[in-house]
Amino acid sequence: VGVVTGDGTLLSRLEQPTDARRGARAVLTDLQLAIRQVQDSLGRIEGIGVACAGQIQPDTGAVVHASNLGWRDVPLGPALRETFSVPVAVENDVRAAAWGEFRFGAGQGAGSLVTVFVGTGVGSGAVIDGRLWRGAGNAAGELGHTQVVAGGLACPCGQRGCLEQYVSGNGFARRLEQAIATGAATRLADLVGRDPSRLTADMVSTAAAEGDPLAREIWDDAIRSLTMALANYVTLLNPEVLVLGGGVLDAAPKLADLASAGVLALTTPLARASLRIDRARLGDWSGVVGAAALARER
Amino acid sequence: VGVVTGDGTLLSRLEQPTDARRGARAVLTDLQLAIRQVQDSLGRIEGIGVACAGQIQPDTGAVVHASNLGWRDVPLGPALRETFSVPVAVENDVRAAAWGEFRFGAGQGAGSLVTVFVGTGVGSGAVIDGRLWRGAGNAAGELGHTQVVAGGLACPCGQRGCLEQYVSGNGFARRLEQAIATGAATRLADLVGRDPSRLTADMVSTAAAEGDPLAREIWDDAIRSLTMALANYVTLLNPEVLVLGGGVLDAAPKLADLASAGVLALTTPLARASLRIDRARLGDWSGVVGAAALARER
Numbered sequence: 001v002g003v004v005t006g007d008g009t010l011l012s013r014l015e016q017p018t019d020a021r022r023g024a025r026a027v028l029t030d031l032q033l034a035i036r037q038v039q040d041s042l043g044r045i046e047g048i049g050v051a052c053a054g055q056i057q058p059d060t061g062a063v064v065h066a067s068n069l070g071w072r073d074v075p076l077g078p079a080l081r082e083t084f085s086v087p088v089a090v091e092n093d094v095r096a097a098a099w100g101e102f103r104f105g106a107g108q109g110a111g112s113l114v115t116v117f118v119g120t121g122v123g124s125g126a127v128i129d130g131r132l133w134r135g136a137g138n139a140a141g142e143l144g145h146t147q148v149v150a151g152g153l154a155c156p157c158g159q160r161g162c163l164e165q166y167v168s169g170n171g172f173a174r175r176l177e178q179a180i181a182t183g184a185a186t187r188l189a190d191l192v193g194r195d196p197s198r199l200t201a202d203m204v205s206t207a208a209a210e211g212d213p214l215a216r217e218i219w220d221d222a223i224r225s226l227t228m229a230l231a232n233y234v235t236l237l238n239p240e241v242l243v244l245g246g247g248v249l250d251a252a253p254k255l256a257d258l259a260s261a262g263v264l265a266l267t268t269p270l271a272r273a274s275l276r277i278d279r280a281r282l283g284d285w286s287g288v289v290g291a292a293a294l295a296r297e298r
Numbered sequence: 299v300g301v302v303t304g305d306g307t308l309l310s311r312l313e314q315p316t317d318a319r320r321g322a323r324a325v326l327t328d329l330q331l332a333i334r335q336v337q338d339s340l341g342r343i344e345g346i347g348v349a350c351a352g353q354i355q356p357d358t359g360a361v362v363h364a365s366n367l368g369w370r371d372v373p374l375g376p377a378l379r380e381t382f383s384v385p386v387a388v389e390n391d392v393r394a395a396a397w398g399e400f401r402f403g404a405g406q407g408a409g410s411l412v413t414v415f416v417g418t419g420v421g422s423g424a425v426i427d428g429r430l431w432r433g434a435g436n437a438a439g440e441l442g443h444t445q446v447v448a449g450g451l452a453c454p455c456g457q458r459g460c461l462e463q464y465v466s467g468n469g470f471a472r473r474l475e476q477a478i479a480t481g482a483a484t485r486l487a488d489l490v491g492r493d494p495s496r497l498t499a500d501m502v503s504t505a506a507a508e509g510d511p512l513a514r515e516i517w518d519d520a521i522r523s524l525t526m527a528l529a530n531y532v533t534l535l536n537p538e539v540l541v542l543g544g545g546v547l548d549a550a551p552k553l554a555d556l557a558s559a560g561v562l563a564l565t566t567p568l569a570r571a572s573l574r575i576d577r578a579r580l581g582d583w584s585g586v587v588g589a590a591a592l593a594r595e596r
Contacts, residue, residue, distance in 0.1 A: 055568070110434075111434060112433075112434050124534075126534075128426050128427070128431055129426070129427070129429055129431065131427055133426055133427065133535075134536075135410075135535065135536025135537075135569070135572070136408075136409060136410050136536050136537055136538035136572040136573070137536055137568045137569060137571055137572025137573075138536075138568065139536040139566055139568035139569045139572065140534065140535055140536035140569075141534065141536075142533045142534070142536075142566050142569065143533075143534060145533055145566050146529075146530040146533050146534060147526050147529065147530060147564060148448075149448075150446075150447075150522055150523075150526055157566070159564060224448055225448075228445050228448055231444075231445065232444040232445060232530065233534060235440045235441075235443055235444050236422075236424075236438065236439065236440070236441060236444060236531060236534065236535075237431075237433065237438055237534075238432075238433025238434050238435055238436075238437040238438035238439075238440075239433075239434055240434035266445060266457060268437055268440050268443050268455070270353065270435045270436065270437035271433065271435060271437045271438075271440065273435055274433070274434040274435025274437065275434070275435075
């Protein structure tokens with residue numbers, strides 16, 4: 001929870017684990033208590049913006065589906081509106097982050113921007129002609145589920161060859177899991193104590209540099225597929241700014257640097273000439289700042 | 299040249315070969331004569347819209363570069379404005395077609411639309427939130443130069459693996475040319491009298507169905523790559539309507555059908571649920587109708 005002023009300044013922050021296993025009701029109650037705490041210290045809040053990883057009903061702000069939280073049809077927006085009687089905006093977290101970076105971060109003053117976050121998964125948000133584009137079915141920006149290899153690695157979404165399988169925390173872990181299952185020799189297995197969920201992008205990067213064959217394969221695939229997906233995005237949308245962020249790129253900044261260089265080499269000359277590539281300036285808080293701005297604008 | 303009313307009706311048409319080899323001045327003179335002819339028969343025209351294959355300076359309507367015409371820096375818009383003293387809009391042909399389909403064709407009433415034309419090359423135009431998106435550098439929509447195969451076939455643009463090498467008139471011809479050069483046995487060589495530029499999508503489709511190995515390879519690559527590129531476009535932008543058109547798809551409608559079915563199978567469930575796929579309703583005239591609408595709106 002952050003207190004955000006009209007000019008996007010983060011006045012105070014409160015961090016607390018979600019612990020979603022307790023169920024939606026408990027999480028909602030905690031959230032309301034945290035907001036109440038902030039409200040009491042301020043006297044008054046003008047609105048509430050929420051950045052939530054998941055699919056949001058754009059009019060009501062209800063959470064249609066949030067797989068990380070295990071939520072389906074949770075009335076997040078309506079509950080907050082009822083409790084606090086202020087304007088409430090609930091937005092998908094990566095789209096909120098795109099709006100935060102557009103209004104107050106790396107995209108300030110630009111007319112268009114694409115934000116790509118590579119973390120547990122891969123998400124993106126696009127601001128086109130100064131407006132956040134949500135898509136006809138509120139589904140725009142699913143970069144993680146664009147195909148980079150026809151008939152490639154299986155993805156839990158049911159498709160094959162999705163970008164997310166080649167470059168994301170989940171994708172890295174899944175490849176290590178399979179390698180361990182088939183008895184492949186790799187330093188990565190020892191580094192994570194044979195628990196693939198503990199794998200980090202930094203481990204992959206370091207082991208690849210040291211010549212570990214699996215790590216090198218994962219690393220090379222990650223660079224190639226991220227570069228291709230980003231370059232295609234830029235070639236199609238021709239945004240003024242491409243903002244890169246997320247846990248994987250924070251842990252392995254070399255991946256962001258190599259992909260950025262690759263994008264400039266692979267996209268069309270005109271798209272390249274008008275492009276600026278930057279890191280997310282608001283870091284982990286871009287979603288909060290963006291959601292606050294969306295609530296204010298509402 | 300077409301006479302277009304305010305509601306997008308094409309009142310009359312005049313068709314004439316460009317014969318660009320004569321140079322820009324001769325083409326411009328012909329164009330002015332043709333417009334004059336139309337103007338004289340009508341008494342008055344409210345504006346002139348031009349759909350031109352190439353890169354257009356958005357403010358002036360000058361042609362920056364049009365490789366098919368061999369033009370560089372031709373003051374098309376300014377010349378027409380000076381001669382006719384009416385509002386003039388010059389737009390890239392595929393973008394004009396997208397606007398035509400959006401206003402008066404397959405996308406009428408929709409909020410967003412992506413139009414993809416597969417002909418000599420591959421072009422696309424996107425209408426997002428009711429507005430034609432040109433990109434930060436006027437370079438948006440270059441679907442033909444998105445990569446579908448990392449390190450794939452060389453493209454004259456300097457990159458490798460561009461969609462246009464796998465599915466377009468030029469791409470088909472180039473593959474046949476290379477096959478003939480390396481002495482590959484294929485019916486296609488006989489069908490075109492060993493002149494690859496005479497190859498049509500229909501020949502490829504028919505020869506593939508009859509089991510010709512090269513034709514089958516070209517055909518399968520075309521389906522796979524077009525499907526992947528379209529699905530990724532839809533997954534990223536989540537448009538309400540995807541409009542398919544162009545000479546290759548007109549000559550081989552099965553390619554459009556197979557790619558459409560593939561898009562529905564490969565894109566995300568939410569993007570698919572809100573998507574309608576249609577053929578260009580205004581056919582070859584969508585660019586003219588769209589350019590006229592842009593001139594009127596200007």
